[in-house]
Amino acid sequence: MTIYAHPADTITNCGGTLARHADAGDEVVALILTHGGRIHANKYAEEWRRDNPDPSITGASLDEIIENKKGELRRAASIIGIGEVITFDLDDNFAAVSEDVVDRIAFELARQQPDVVIMDYPLNQSWNNPHTVATMMAMAGLGRASQALLNLDGAADFHVKQVFFTSLPIVIGDSLSLGGQRNDVYVDITDVVGRKVAAMDEFVSQGYAGLFSRKLIESNNGEHGRIAGVNFAEAFCRLNAETHTTLPVTKAAMEQDVLTRHVAYSELNLRQMFPLT
């Protein structure tokens, strides 16, 4: 289950990883807190800059803008394999934690019982950022769901197995730099990267289609891929420490050839593979 502020956040942060989970038969649910009507409203704002703006675009109401964004989200979710999309339809730019939203998140967590929750890294909490507030509410929702009591709430206590944060503002791949804060899990999305491109291409009204989707994936997922030793990767930072029965060494670490990996992870050319139409 993902919990993000805005419609496209789920796709840009972890769409490839979700596609792999969907392919593996896992149930994928996206909870999106806002309607997305005012965030990246490029289609409408750019039209106003033209010499002769098209009144069918500049005259769109908030409801029409939201409906258009929801259509983009529905199509993107279907490409990725997200089985259920829940939208709370809050305003895009909430500035503070709301107890009511925390309750609604706790209710969805109790209903969905996800093994894993993915959300944005909380960043700097003194700086107004709806992604930070979304994560603060999601974490509070997890806390609230964990204290549910069947006697009182009609729901039993729910405890998530692991939380993965995305968009940690650090890409450095070793644990000795910058106080040790780093992404500590990478998911190789190379096999499904075309679906991430296609899903981002659906967000036409944000200007994400075409050049931007390819640029973001080449640069961001390409850079995470460089750290991970694969063509394209998504990066995560775990909330909880993990318990194993022996020291874990990943299959990727066992198979990687350090001498040639920089050649191997540079072989794909996104713009050639998925040309603009």
Ligand SMILES: [Zn+2]
């Ligand atoms: Zn966002």
